[in-house]
Amino acid sequence: xxxVLSLSSISKSYGSIKALKEVSFDxxxxxxxxxxxxxxxxxxxxxxxxxxxxxxxxxxxxxxGQPGSPATRKRIGSLLETPNFYHYLSAIDNxxxxxxxxxxxxxxxxxxxxxxxxxxxxxxxxFSTFSLGMKQRLAIAxxxxxxxxxxxFDEPTNGLDPVGIAEIRELIKELSKRGKTIIMASHxxxxxxxxxxxxxxxxxxxLITAGNVDEVFSNExxxxxxxxxxxxxxxxxxxxxxxxxxxxxGNRVQLFFPIGTVKLEDINRYCFxxxxxxxxxxxxxxxxxxxxxxxxxxx
Amino acid sequence: xxxLIKIEWLKIKKYPAFWWMVIxxxxxxxxxxxxxxxxxxxxxxxxxxxxxxxxxxLGNPFAFPETWxxxxxxxxxxxxxxxxxxxxxxxNEYTFKTHRQNIIDGWSREQFITSKLFDVLIVSLIxxxxxxxxxxxxGLYADxxxxxxxxxxxxxxxxxxxxxxxxxxxxxxxGYVIKKAFIALGIFLFYYLIIENIAMNYARxxxxxxxxxxPFEISDRLIPVPAxxxxxxxxxxxxxxxxxxxxxxxxxxxxxxxALIWFICYKVHKKRDL
Numbered sequence: 001x002x003x004v005l006s007l008s009s010i011s012k013s014y015g016s017i018k019a020l021k022e023v024s025f026d027x028x029x030x031x032x033x034x035x036x037x038x039x040x041x042x043x044x045x046x047x048x049x050x051x052x053x054x055x056x057x058x059x060x061x062x063x064x065g066q067p068g069s070p071a072t073r074k075r076i077g078s079l080l081e082t083p084n085f086y087h088y089l090s091a092i093d094n095x096x097x098x099x100x101x102x103x104x105x106x107x108x109x110x111x112x113x114x115x116x117x118x119x120x121x122x123x124x125x126x127f128s129t130f131s132l133g134m135k136q137r138l139a140i141a142x143x144x145x146x147x148x149x150x151x152x153f154d155e156p157t158n159g160l161d162p163v164g165i166a167e168i169r170e171l172i173k174e175l176s177k178r179g180k181t182i183i184m185a186s187h188x189x190x191x192x193x194x195x196x197x198x199x200x201x202x203x204x205x206x207l208i209t210a211g212n213v214d215e216v217f218s219n220e221x222x223x224x225x226x227x228x229x230x231x232x233x234x235x236x237x238x239x240x241x242x243x244x245x246x247x248x249x250g251n252r253v254q255l256f257f258p259i260g261t262v263k264l265e266d267i268n269r270y271c272f273x274x275x276x277x278x279x280x281x282x283x284x285x286x287x288x289x290x291x292x293x294x295x296x297x298x299x
Numbered sequence: 300x301x302x303l304i305k306i307e308w309l310k311i312k313k314y315p316a317f318w319w320m321v322i323x324x325x326x327x328x329x330x331x332x333x334x335x336x337x338x339x340x341x342x343x344x345x346x347x348x349x350x351x352x353x354x355x356x357l358g359n360p361f362a363f364p365e366t367w368x369x370x371x372x373x374x375x376x377x378x379x380x381x382x383x384x385x386x387x388x389x390x391n392e393y394t395f396k397t398h399r400q401n402i403i404d405g406w407s408r409e410q411f412i413t414s415k416l417f418d419v420l421i422v423s424l425i426x427x428x429x430x431x432x433x434x435x436x437x438g439l440y441a442d443x444x445x446x447x448x449x450x451x452x453x454x455x456x457x458x459x460x461x462x463x464x465x466x467x468x469x470x471x472x473x474g475y476v477i478k479k480a481f482i483a484l485g486i487f488l489f490y491y492l493i494i495e496n497i498a499m500n501y502a503r504x505x506x507x508x509x510x511x512x513x514p515f516e517i518s519d520r521l522i523p524v525p526a527x528x529x530x531x532x533x534x535x536x537x538x539x540x541x542x543x544x545x546x547x548x549x550x551x552x553x554x555x556x557x558a559l560i561w562f563i564c565y566k567v568h569k570k571r572d573l
Contacts, residue, residue, distance in 0.1 A: 051403045054572045074405035084400035086391070089313055100306045101404040142404075 002029050002065065004150055004181045005050065010059035012045055018205050019045045022059065025200050025210040027183055032176045034192035034213075035185040037202035038296060043185040044081050046202070047154050051078055063150075074102045077143035078152040083135040087128040091119055091138055094127055095145060104146025113141040116171070132159035140168065151175065153184040157191060169195055189292055203296045214259075217291045220244065221262045223255045226280040227271070236274055240267065252280065303414045304421075311388070311418065320384040324426060328374045328433045335373055336361050336437065357527040362442035364451035369525040370434035371459040378463065379491070381422045382470035386483050388418050389474035399573050408568045416561060419471050423464040430459050458521045461550065465518040465557045472560050491515060511549075518553040520545060 005027040012020040020042045027033045035043050048054040050061050063072035085094040095110045114120040117137040136159045143151055157165040172195045186192050200210035209216050227233040230251045237253055245256035271278055311317050343350050360369040392398040401411055477483040495513050502510030510516055529539030
């Protein structure tokens with residue numbers, strides 16, 4: 001599969017602060033690629049570099065197998081950090097400028113994207129009269145203009161109300177279904193968990209991990225069990241083969257297994273044969289949030 | 300090229316400050332010249348013998364062809380007005396962060412600076428257009444007997460355009476480097492109205508006139524004082540002739556300085572973080 005975007009050893013400093021340290025990863029075609037990290041971890045810096053807003057100190061990147069250029073940027077719909085528009089112009093006039101610069105879309109497409117983001121009624125209002133959420137919607141409309149194959153969204157749900165957030169999430173899913181590649185930076189884990197196929201995690205400018213969501217976040221399956229006597233259950237399961245870890249969580253016992261190796265029937269039979277009847281038995285995927293905190297924790 | 304101009308026009312045509320500038324220039328250029336014209340008329344019209352002599356002696360600065368020179372000279376005092384607009388046009392891009400968005404959407408960094416160069420050029424051409432209309436109007440109105448000389452001294456049209464473009468380029472540079480409209484405007488006004496005038500006059504008397512190489516003075520000397528100033532004695536005549544003889548030299552300096560300004564903008568913009 002062709003890589004839409006490849007970064008190799010990108011570094012960037014602001015004075016003595018190292019914003020990015022040799023970050024490398026690939027975004028495959030058709031991925032919904034989430035870039036996660038706490039505030040100040042370098043997400044926006046990284047996106048700014050691949051969009052030629054900032055110059056990296058070292059390293060290189062390629063879009064569609066070519067070095068980044070105006071021609072490659074024209075093929076990408078982008079929303080970076082804040083909605084950037086001319087305040088004294090209307091929504092339509094602003095999109096006319098986007099259209100003229102990028103060459104993406106035409107007059108009908110402008111109306112259509114305004115309908116998608118529900119700004120059509122306000123198309124003739126000046127940008128300066130828009131609320132934060134409406135500005136964000138217009139920025140998304142600008143990115144969608146001309147139906148580009150690749151979209152870059154930096155915190156796309158910033159400033160949106162819960163309904164707006166859900167709408168954007170649906171929009172991203174739908175775009176993904178249509179084969180678009182989406183690169184999205186966010187600190188909202190929930191958002192990423194619900195839509196992303198791939199993730200990269202940044203922490204203080206260092207890439208901690210990158211890859212498929214399932215690989216990055218669930219390298220363990222957790223089995224939760226409980227019985228009338230949790231102490232007895234715990235003692236019993238300590239001797240159960242092949243688990244990597246065991247924990248007490250209130251009345252429940254958590255058993256950790258390498259991903260894909262767990263067989264619930266075996267656990268059930270094992271306990272029953274040893275004289276304990278289970279009143280709960282389930283496999284729980286590790287929550288993204290927990291994993292995220294583990295990964296980004298200062299050790 | 301035309302694509303860039305079209306896009307800049309999309310940005311400018313609905314910008315209220317642009318139309319304010321147009322209206323104010325439209326009022327100011329005729330106004331300042333009318334004031335001067337009536338000042339001249341008052342000094343030279345009447346039964347008084349002295350006034351008649353004065354008129355014969357000074358000539359009419361607003362008749363063809365001297366109108367091209369006089370109107371250029373008086374109008375150029377108001378470079379401030381289009382300068383404000385030029386500074387706003389560049390600092391707006393920073394305020395709205397559209398200097399980033401234009402690049403993200405697919406302009407090269409060079410195209411961004413080129414688009415701004417077109418802004419400055421468009422404003423210069425509009426201002427020059429007003430100057431031409433006003434000069435023409437005065438020429439026709441002031442003395443119909445001299446109309447046949449209309450095409451003499453047309454060199455003041457390109458000189459006015461060059462001066463305007465050069466001085467607006469300085470305004471652009473300030474806006475480009477400082478990024479904040481009010482600070483850039485403040486520095487521009489303070490330097491243009493005060494610092495350079497003091498420095499220039501000091502240099503004139505103490506430093507063998509090196510003040511003529513100050514950024515604004517370089518192009519100010521493209522359009523020396525109107526010819527009637529030369530009629531106030533031998534010294535005035537000598538200094539007027541000297542100023543006229545220096546114009547070609549100053550054309551070269553002005554072109555060099557302006558080219559340097561834009562060269563710096565291109566170079567800086569290619570490398571810097573936006």
